[in-house]
Amino acid sequence: SQLLAGKNIVVMGVANDRSIAWAIAQSLAAQGARLAFTYESDRVEARVRKLAETIPNAVILPCNVTVDEEIDQLADKLREEFGTLHGLVHSIAFAKTEELTGLYADTSRAGFALAQDISAYSLVAVAQRLHPLMTEGGSIMTMTYLGAERAMKNYNVMGVAKAALEASVRYLAADLGQFNIRVNAISAGPIRTLAAKGISDFNSILKQVEEKAPLRRTTDTAEVGDTAMFLMSHFSRGITGEVIYVDSGYHIVG
Ligand code: 0WD
Numbered sequence: 040s041q042l043l044a045g046k047n048i049v050v051m052g053v054a055n056d057r058s059i060a061w062a063i064a065q066s067l068a069a070q071g072a073r074l075a076f077t078y079e080s081d082r083v084e085a086r087v088r089k090l091a092e093t094i095p096n097a098v099i100l101p102c103n104v105t106v107d108e109e110i111d112q113l114a115d116k117l118r119e120e121f122g123t124l125h126g127l128v129h130s131i132a133f134a135k136t137e138e139l140t141g142l143y144a145d146t147s148r149a150g151f152a153l154a155q156d157i158s159a160y161s162l163v164a165v166a167q168r169l170h171p172l173m174t175e176g177g178s179i180m181t182m183t184y185l186g187a188e189r190a191m192k193n194y195n196v197m198g199v200a201k202a203a204l205e206a207s208v209r210y211l212a213a214d215l216g217q218f219n220i221r222v223n224a225i226s227a228g229p230i231r232t233l234a235a236k237g238i239s240d241f242n243s244i245l246k247q248v249e250e251k252a253p254l255r256r257t258t259d260t261a262e263v264g265d266t267a268m269f270l271m272s273h274f275s276r277g278i279t280g281e282v283i284y285v286d287s288g289y290h291i292v293g
Contacts, residue, residue: 041071042272047121049075049113051102051165052130052182053087057232059182060130061090062260066268068094072126075117077102104131104161114168124172126271129165129181132158132234134197140239143195151196158200159207166211166222176219180270181208182263183224183282185290193239205282212280221279223270228258228286253288 048067052060053076064074075098078087084101091097098120102113117124134154138146162181170177186194187201205224212222229235229244238244248257266285269275284290 042268042274043067043070043072046072046125046271047075047117047123048072048126048128048271049077049117049124049169050128050130051077051104052128053078053090054083054233055086056090057260058130059227059230059232059260059263060128062264063128063130063267064091064094064264066261066264067126067128067271070268070272072271073121074098075100075120077113079103104164105156107164110164110168113165114172117169118172121172123174124169125175125177127165127169127177127179128267128271129162129179131161132182132197132200134158134195134200134237136237138196139237140193140195143190143199146196151199154196154200155203158197159203162204162207163211166215170215170218170220173218173220177221178271178275179211179215179220179222180267181224183208183226184229185226185286185293187226208282209280216279221270221275223275223278223280224282225263225266225270226282226284226286226290227263228252228289230258230260230263232260247293248287248289251289251293252286253292256287258286 050064076091077100078084091099100116102109135150138150183201186198187205208222208224245257263285
C-alpha cells in the first residue's frame with residue numbers, strides 16, 4: 040500500500056530536473072501523494088510545467104516567496120484545489136554569487152538581508168499562511184546544510200541564513216505542535232545542482248566527502264527524496280523540530 044495515499048503536499052523549489060525538490064517530488068508521488076508545485080517566476084515556469092506535467096494530477100502555481108501577496112494567493116489556490124493540506128516542502132535558497140566567495144567579513148548589508156529573506160524568512164512567511172489549511176495535522180520540511188553549524192569555506196552568508204533557518208524550524212515546531220503540525224529540516228550533503236553552481240570550489244567539497252564520509256560517497260538527490268517522504272509520512276509522527284542528516288555520515292567525521 041502507498042504511504043502517502045490521500046495526502047496533499049505542496050513542493051516549493053523545483054528549478055530543473057536536478058533540483059532536490061524534484062527528487063523529493065518523485066519520492067512523494069511514488070507513495071501516492073497528490074502534489075502542487077510552485078515556481079518562482081516566468082523565467083522558470085515552462086521548465087517546471089514540463090516536469091510537473093509528468094506527474095498525474097499535479098497542480099502548478101506561481102509563488103515568488105519574497106512577495107507576501109503571492110503567498111496569500113498560493114494559500115487561496117491551495118484551499119480551492121485541495122481543501123485540506125497535509126504537507127509543505129520548502130526547498131528554496133538564494134544568495135548573490137559575490138557573497139559566496141572570499142571573506143564572510145566582506146558581506147554587504149543588502150546581500151545579508153536578501154539571503155536571510157529568501158533562504159530563512161520565506162519558511163516563516165509560507166508556514167504562517169499555509170498552516171491553517173492543515174486541519175488534519177501536517178508535516179513541514181525545509182532543506183539545510185552543515186554550513187549552518189560550521190564556518191565552511193565560501194558558504195559564508197548562506198551559512199548564517201541556514202543557521203537562522205534551523206533555529207526557525209525549532210520555533211515553528213514549538214508553535215505548531217499544538218495543531219499536530221511537525222516542522223523539520225533535512226541537512227543534505229553537497230549535491231551538484233543549480234544552487235551549488237554558485238558555490239566556489241564545489242568539486243573539492245565533493246571530493247572531501249568521498250574521501251572522509253563514513254559511506255565514502257556523495258549524497259544522491261533520491262536519498263534526500265526518500266527521507267523527505269518519511270518526514271511527510273505517518274512513520275515520522277513522533278519527530279519535530281529536528282535536523283536530519285542525509286550526508287553519508289560526513290558531519291560525524293568531517
Ligand atoms: O548541495 C546542495 N545542492 C545542497 C542544497 C546541500 C544542502 C542543502 N541544499 C538546499 C539549498 O540551500 C536549498 O535550500 O536545498 C535547497 C534546494 O536547492 P537545490 O535543489 O540544490 O537548488 P536549485 O535546484 O537551484 O533550487 C533552489 C531554488 C531556485 O532555483 P534558482 O537556482 O533558480 O535560484 O529555489 C528557488 C528557485 O527555484 N527560489 C525561489 N523560489 C521562490 N521564490 C526564490 C524565490 N524568490 N529564489 C529561489
